[in-house]
Amino acid sequence: VERPLGAAPRRSAAVPWELALVLAAGLCWLLLESRDAIVIERGVAQVNGLLVAFPVLGVAGAALLGARLATRALPALRRWAGRRRPPVFLAVNRLAAAPGAAAALLVAVTVPVAVLGYTATLSAGSETTLAAKVGVQIGAERALVSIDRVSPTAGTDAVGTVLDRYDGSVAGPADGARTRTDVQVLAVDPDTFAGTAFWDGSFADVPLEDLVARLTGPPVDGRIPVVATGLPPGAVDLRLGSLPVDAEVAGTARVLPGRRTAEPVVLVAADRLPDVPRSAGSDRQSELWTDGPAGPAVEALTDAGGRLTRTLEPADVLTTANFLGISWTFGYLSALAVFVGVIAAAGLLLHLESRSRSRVAGYVMARRLGLSRRSHLASLVVELGAVAVAGLVLGALLAVGAVALVHRRLDVDLLRPPTPLLDVPWAAIGLTVAVALLLSVLTARYAQAAADRADPSAVLREEA
Known part of the structure; x- marks a missing residue:
């Protein structure tokens, strides 16, 4: 050169x-x-x-x-x-x-x-x-799915968080008529959910802890507060199967953990939901999310009355x-x-x-x-x-x-x-x-x- x-x-x-x-x-x-x-x-x-x-x-x-x-x-x-x-x-x-x-x-x-x-x-x-x-x-490092209802205990709190997943729907205007959109409803434990669930700062404008804290806020005109993706803030006509639940979207996120379908996800505090009978057709399933090893989580799930049907882990996907x-x-x-x-x-x-x-x-x-x-x-x-x-x-x-x-x-x-x-x-x-x-x-x-x-x-x- x-x-x-x-x-x-x-x-x-x-x-x-x-x-x-x-x-x-x-x-x-x-x-x-x-x-x-x-x-x-x-x-x-x-x-x-x-x-x-x-x-x-x-x-x-x-x-x-x-x-x-x-x-x-x-x-x-x-x-x-x-x-x-x-x-x-x-x-x-x-x-x-x-x-x-x-x-x-x-x-x-x-x-x-x-x-x-x-x-x-x-x-x-x-x-x-x-x-x-x-x-x-998955929602966390791994999720243990049970066909039997799991109630949170000190053992489950020590290894992760327990939640119930429901098939639900919300009503919204479309073409001038009332239609319903399918959603996945996660009834979570506000005390343990934010500490276990997977989260990235790009998912929302506020931390997950702030969103979960809104689930414990006071009712709005008799409607329980929820956090959702894909839904606008305000009152929504929520149903778990056929059971109506008056809800208020108190917080929104671009992404929420536990989303396994293209449907929006709705978080609600489990202790604020009414009892959902099997006849409602909400197809409930209980899950234990954990970031630790599978052994202690399976033991905690069994002690809490659960019966393990499958375990979701990231290894197979990666x-x-x-x-x-x-x-x-x-x-x-x-x-x-x-x-x-x-x-x-x-x-x-x-x-x-x-x-x-x-x-x-x-x-x-x-x-x-x-x-x-x-x-x-x-x-x-x-x-x-x-x-x-x-x-x-x-x-x-x-x-x-x-x-x-x-x-x-x-x-x-x-x-x-x-x-x-x-x-x-x-x-x-x-x-x-x-x-x-x-x-x-x-x-x-x-x-x-x-x-x-x-x-x-x-x-x-x-x-x-």
Whole structure:
């Protein structure tokens, strides 16, 4: 990428060829807008190839364009460094003397950082979303279902929370006529429900504890308070089977734990419901939700008069093939990003080796003029560290932009809430930053050691 000193720049170098990559990424995005990002084939989720091509092309093109703009700013940065301390002055002048190499290094750092940030964030978000879907469907870590009525005891309170699930309906206006909408009614224990049920802060504007506390509030015109999803606040004509219950929606949430169908979910305090006879046809079943091991929960359920019929656990859902296609795709891209990062580190060493003669000669002359070894090492750290930091920042910005455009469309199961959640992989980000900065420092020390090994008299004779 370097031109001989004094050579006229090529005309083709002034053409922003990288815009072709950006336009290709834009075309992939337009095509993706009219297609499904995730396609289920034979029960296996497959990632649309455009979801892979779009960020790779976009990141590569934007990184090249950013490097071009950064090199345009080097002359001004060189003038600014003329009034700074020797380490900064030397570092900036070395970068400005080889703008092509500086641009190549910037791209080599930016691309793997951006791709790794994109893939790691989407993978973490997909895993978090899937775990949330499982948690919402089950209600907690596991749910024990009983065909016999279970009454809360000290034993059940110690391991989780007991609730009764009913098939219900609510009345609402539609097309000018009164119709009924099926709902799932969960009669919960307000004292233990919030401490066991699965919850994410995105499910509602207030914590679950606040919503559950509304279940114990005073009646409104004789109507018992409930919390619901998919229903507007206010009075509702609720029925458990055929048994009417006057209710008031005192709180709403976008998602509530225990939702296993597409029907809205209604939470109500169990001790405020009237007795529901079997003749009402509400198809009641009792459940014990727990976040602990199954053994003590089964024992507590049996002691409370329950008879276990089945246990719902997340393990079977998490190991299904649906999610594996996504994790494999982004895992491959993450591995590719790491591989590119290794190539970038090798390129950094090759860059230093290719310019070692001029660096050593400059170092020897500078030492004759009074430059200390410590200042020269600091200049190397500043030079390489500046490229690493610039690449990290630019790569992070590109990753954020790509994730913002894509992550809402990465939903394996559109029928079950919640919608895709964003989970930032801070550990991976911290490791990437640490590795990039550590490589810069180690490479700088390597270059300093190489300069220290040089024989000053031999170097001066060669330059003469």
